[in-house]
Amino acid sequence: MSDTDDDHEQVVDEVIETIAGSANEIRRGLVGRREDADAENPSGETQAEADVWADDLLADRISSIDGVCQYASEERRETIDCGDDDGLSVGVDPLDGSSNLKSNNTMGTVFGIYDEPLPAPGTALVASGWILYGPITTMALARDGTVKKYELTSDDRTLVDDDVVLPEDPLVYGFGGRVPDWHADFEAFVREVESDDSLKLRYGGAMIGDVNQVLTYGGIFAYPALEDAPRGKLRLQFEGNPIAHLIETAGGSSSDGTRSILEVKPDELHDRVPLHVGNDELIDRLEDVLE
Numbered sequence: 001m002s003d004t005d006d007d008h009e010q011v012v013d014e015v016i017e018t019i020a021g022s023a024n025e026i027r028r029g030l031v032g033r034r035e036d037a038d039a040e041n042p043s044g045e046t047q048a049e050a051d052v053w054a055d056d057l058l059a060d061r062i063s064s065i066d067g068v069c070q071y072a073s074e075e076r077r078e079t080i081d082c083g084d085d086d087g088l089s090v091g092v093d094p095l096d097g098s099s100n101l102k103s104n105n106t107m108g109t110v111f112g113i114y115d116e117p118l119p120a121p122g123t124a125l126v127a128s129g130w131i132l133y134g135p136i137t138t139m140a141l142a143r144d145g146t147v148k149k150y151e152l153t154s155d156d157r158t159l160v161d162d163d164v165v166l167p168e169d170p171l172v173y174g175f176g177g178r179v180p181d182w183h184a185d186f187e188a189f190v191r192e193v194e195s196d197d198s199l200k201l202r203y204g205g206a207m208i209g210d211v212n213q214v215l216t217y218g219g220i221f222a223y224p225a226l227e228d229a230p231r232g233k234l235r236l237q238f239e240g241n242p243i244a245h246l247i248e249t250a251g252g253s254s255s256d257g258t259r260s261i262l263e264v265k266p267d268e269l270h271d272r273v274p275l276h277v278g279n280d281e282l283i284d285r286l287e288d289v290l291e
Helices: 003-029 049-063 184-194 207-217 236-249 280-290
Strands: 036-040 046-048 068-073 088-096 107-114 125-133 137-143 146-153 156-161 172-175 219-223 253-255 275-278
Touching (some): 003 107, 003 125, 046 049, 088 236, 172 184, 219 280
Parallel strands (some): 068 088
Antiparallel strands (some): 219 275
C-alpha cells in the first residue's frame, strides 16, 4: 500500500468515526426541530429545521478533517471546498426521510466517501453507509468489499455482523412514487411482484428504513422513473450511489432501469436517478420488463 493509500485509509476511518459519533447527537437533536424551516433545498423541497441543523453539524465536523477536500449534501447548493486537492470527497444526505418527523417515524443519514471530486460516479466510492434511527440506532457500512452492521450507543460502536449479505430468498418489497405516475411497464412489474405470495409489502416512506429491510430480509426496493419525473426523485450523489454501492457489496444488484447505478455518469451535483435495488433475480426481471 502506498503512502497515499495509507493516508486515505486513515481519512476514511476518521470520516466514518465522525458520522457514527454524531449519530446519537443528531437523534437527540431532532427534539424541538420537527417544524418546517422557511427554506427549500436545491431540489425545491421544503426543508425541516432538523435538515438544516443536521447538515450544519456534519458539514462543520467533516469539512474540518484533514484529508477531506469536499463536503457536499442534499441540503446545500454548492460543495464546501476544504483546500486539500488530493483529499477525499464526502457526500451526505444528513436526514433522509425528514418528512417523517411530524409523525415520529423512521429516518436515517446516508453517506458516501469518494476518491474523486464531486459530482462523481459510484465507481469512485471507497466506502458508503447509512445510519438508521429506528428503535435502535444502527449503522450499515460498505468498505473493502464487505458490509458490516453496528449498533451505536452514546459514543460506542458495537459490531453486530461482520459480513452482511442479502438473503438468497427474497421476502420484502416496497415501491415509491404515486401509482398514477408510474410508467406502464414498471406497474406491470409491480403487479407481478404483488402476485407472489412469498413476498410481503414493506414500505414506510423513509427510504433508508425501506432499503434496510431489503438488506436484512432480501427483496427489492424501488423509487422509479415517473411520468412527471423521468429521472426519478432520489439524488445520485447522496442517495443513489451510496445505497447502490452498499447493496452491491452485500451481494445484491442496483439498476437505474438499464444498468448498475454505479455506472451512471453525473452531470451536476444534484442529479437525480431512478433507483432499484435488491436481489439479483428481481433486478434482472425488472430490467427485462423495462427494456
